[in-house]
Amino acid sequence: MARLKNRREIIDRAAVMEAAREAVEAASGDADRQARLLAVYRDALERGRATVRTRFEADHRGPAAAAGLCFLTDQLIRVMHDIAVSRLYPVANPTAGEHLAIVAVGGYGRGELAPASDIDLLFLLPYKRTAYSEQVIEHILYLLWDLGLKVGHATRSIADCIRQLQADMTIRTAMLEARFVWGSKDLFPDLRRRFLREVVAGSGPEFVEAKLKERDDRHQRMGDSRYVLEPNIKDGKGGLRDLQTLYWIGKYLYQVNEVSQLVERGMISRSEANLFQKAHDFLWSVRFHLHYLTGRPEERLTFDVQPELARRMGYSARSGTKGVERFMKHYFLVAKDVGDLTRIYCAALEARHQRRRRLRIPGFAVFSREVEGLPLEGDRLAVPRGHFKEHPLDLLRLFAVAQRHELDIHPDALYQVTRNLKRIDKALRADPAANRIFLEILTSRKDAELTLRRMNEAGVFGRFIPDFGRVVAQMQYDMYHVYTTDEHTIFAIGILHRIEQGLLVDELPLASGIIKQVLSREVLYVAVLLHDIAKGRGGDHSILGARIARQLCPRLGLTNEQTETVAWLVEHHLAMSRTAFKRDLNDPKTIVDFAELVQSPERLRLLLCLTVADIRAVGPQVWNGWKASLLREIYHLTEERIAGTSAPDVREARAARAKEALREALADWPAALVEAHLVRGNPRYWLAFDADTLRRHARLVREADEAGRSLTVDTRVDSYHAVTEVTVYTADHPGLFSRIAGGLAVSGASIVNARIHTFTDGMALDVFWVQDAEGGAFDRPDRLARLAARIEQSLAGKLRPAAELDAAPALPRRTRIFTVPPRVLIDNNASRTYTVIEVNGRDRPGLLYDLTFALSDLGLQIANAKISTYGERVVDVFYVRDVFGMKVEHHGKLGQIRERLIPILDRANRPPETVGAPQAAE
Secondary structure (H helix, E strand, O other), rough: OOOOOOHHHHHOHHHHHHHHHHHHHOOOOHHHHHHHHHHHHHHHHHHHHOOOOHHHHHHHHHHHHHHHHHHHHHHHHHHHHHHHHHHHHOOOOOOHHHHOOEEOHHHHHOOOHHHHHHHHEEEEEEOOOHHHHHHHHHHHHHHHOOOOOOEEEEEEEEHHHHHHHHHHHHHHHHHHEEEEEEEEOHHHHHHHHHHHHHOOOOOOHHHHHHHHHHHHHHHHHHOOOOEOOOEEEEOOOOOHHHHHHHHHHHHHHHHOOOHHHHHHHOOOHHHHHHHHHHHHHHHHHHHHHHHHHHOOOOOOOOOOOHOOOOOOOOOEEEEEEEEHHHHHHHHHHHHHHHHHHHHHHHHHHHHHOOOOOOOOOOOOOOOEEEEOEEEEOOEEOOOOOOHHHOOOOOOHHHHHHHHHHHHHHOOOHHHHHHHHHHHOOOOHHHHHEEEEEEEHHHOOOOOHHHHHHHHHHOOHHHHOOOHHHOOOOOOOOOOOOHHHHHHHHHHHHHHHHHHHHOOOOOOOOOHHHHHOOOOOOHHHHHHHOOOOOOOOOOHHHHHHHHHHHHHHHHHHHHHHHHHHHHHEEEEEEHHHHHHHHOOOOOHHHHHHHHHHOOOOOHHHHHHHHHHHHHHOOOOOOOOOOHHHHHHHHHHHHHHHHHOOOOOHHHHHHHHHHHHHHHHOOOOOOOHHHHHHOOOOOOHHHHHOOOOHHHHHHHHHHHHHHHHHOEEEEEEEEEEEOOOEEEEEEEEOOHHHHHHHHHHHOOOOOOEEEEEEEEOOOEEEEEEEEEHHHHHHHHOOHHHHHHHHHHHHHHOOOOOHHHHHHHHHHHHOOHOOOOOOOOOEEEEEOOOOOOEEEEEEEOOOOOOHHHHHHHHOOOEEEEEEEEEEEEEEEEEEEEEEOOOOOOOOOOOHHHHHHHHHHHHHOOOOOOOOOOOOOOOOOO
């Protein structure tokens, strides 16, 4: 427990005791007495809490505040006990069976209480319960409950405790931190002696194994990464529980009471003990701020609390980096420190105190005792003490050998790595042999992801590639990116490896085939490594990253040609996705412009593989079949263009071939009907869809015309692309797109793409691809029926989308914290026949409806739309013409478009509600 100054300022036990005695004497009955006592204790509790909070807000010392709340609780419980045994249930000569000890266990026993923590108590008896002990215990518990405290409690005899401790590892851990609070002084030492003798003795390996498994299971539940952007500071990887695991193991094995005592045992160094203390203090300070901010036992650093926590802890914007990003980077670096300590030293303790595992070395005889000059201990690579002083190159080679032979690295070797990081200096970075080893690790046919993550956690990665070290724990404060930049990069390299190994053929068939044609694996892997290397530097990370690539690649041994290709890939690593997701791929100029950028088939292949790995590594739910289809389409169209097989004059021929194929598919139709249908569409329509879709459209149109239906809504679930295709066939009229968009929005559908076609007879055939809120297809029959009905109601004027959407549930508060500056870009060069309007803003329900309504109201015809969402940010692109079917080029009209759209985008940037109340958490 941290040292406390002026304890009586928090609570004066003698004064509270006197007030409690007076309350008992003044009471007129049991109920009045209880009410008076409760008032005394509540006043003391509130005053004490206020003092602790005032001190914390002045010095931000979480451990001292945690100790203060513990001291406050201890003193209250002591007064409650003494009043109970001296005034309420006095016994002149209590028998041995009437003795009682109050013991704090768990975090409370450790001397650490957060504002909203539970209080875990053990009421310890010498033998079985007595009426007397039950009266005292009930009196104390009811008072604590009435004070609003959350109390976990157990009442056991010493013998009961020993039986429970032998059977339950969780209870054993809680007892490990048990602390005598008040009552009979002899009971707890007796329990402690029996606990050490009958439970702890000889069970060290069992306890270590259980705690490490418990830690691993907890990590899996919490996402198994310390770099998730809304981390759990208590139970997440790198959080307080990991520190506690280290402490528990040391305490169980060596009966230490302070982490510093592990230094005396030779388990950690003084500097590592200091690192432990710094991490502990930082996390406890964050936890106190979080509990006070939210007014509840919140342990997650959600997006809505991060900015205010950063402000309270003194993190301000600096060098283009937001204060919240600086705060979260500090948090992740601390989490990494915690990971280093717990991973290395818990494993070291495990290795020392558990049975040695049997030798299991794939490809080696059981008697082999070294691999490539590095010794084996069990089936783990080891290094002798002092080895890295003479062989600094082995700080890299150790990981390469482990990768080649699929071996674990002994925890003691990792321990030595972290202690010798300073040996990775300029000389080693310039050493061709060291760079060759690193490049071999990165491009190995074995799993590079595991090895690079090991190197990153050990600190080797960032020391050897300092530019990578700058993005370690680098976060982006948005809802799109799930991981920190370094973790995202390592994930992307792992995905690239799995693509190359053919492990993702079903999910990524194009990339899995294309990667086999790539001529330079080194270029591809280095480009993935460097694609985000310059994030957080205040400029365009693609351009800055290309500069870093030109400096780093020669060091890694790449040729001038390879270096230039890597730099090009880094600079343009977003070009393919931006074009595929934001531009009309059926517009010839889109492909012409993109092909001119790419220029060569090899660059196209490399860029496709890099793009797929990058998107796939952003986080779960980001990659889907629809994105895959767009990337596949741009790849093939660009490949044709580069090969010279898709010149502009071929477009008419391709449309003619599509019409001829449809003519053959409709061979069972009367010839006149076929020809009448074929003259309806323009070349853009015939090239926009595959043969099966064109045939389906033809039948839909014929059935509607023959039935005399003025409106047809058809839905088709495309599970492969994770979208539902919605086709609307009706008479064209101004605002049609907007009304359809309104009906879809009210149905809860998000439009990911739209193609608008008006036939020569004035009928419109508009196709929308939509997804649900989880990024999947609408596939339930009831939802599909509702979706079609909403569209029909909207087109018939029976549905008012604006009113319906205004009444829709608001976005969750934790996501409303984000704002996106509204932006409207108008490009008359991206297409030969259309004006392209790109809008960027904060996503919200009904945004697309509002935007398309405004464009229609301005007299613009929407021919195509590309809709993309990146977390909280939406990028919508519209291909439009004016009422005369021409591009919009008049400056006044262009200004009018911007003036109309900006306020619509800005509506989503409403200030979020204040998070948490200023009162103390109960």
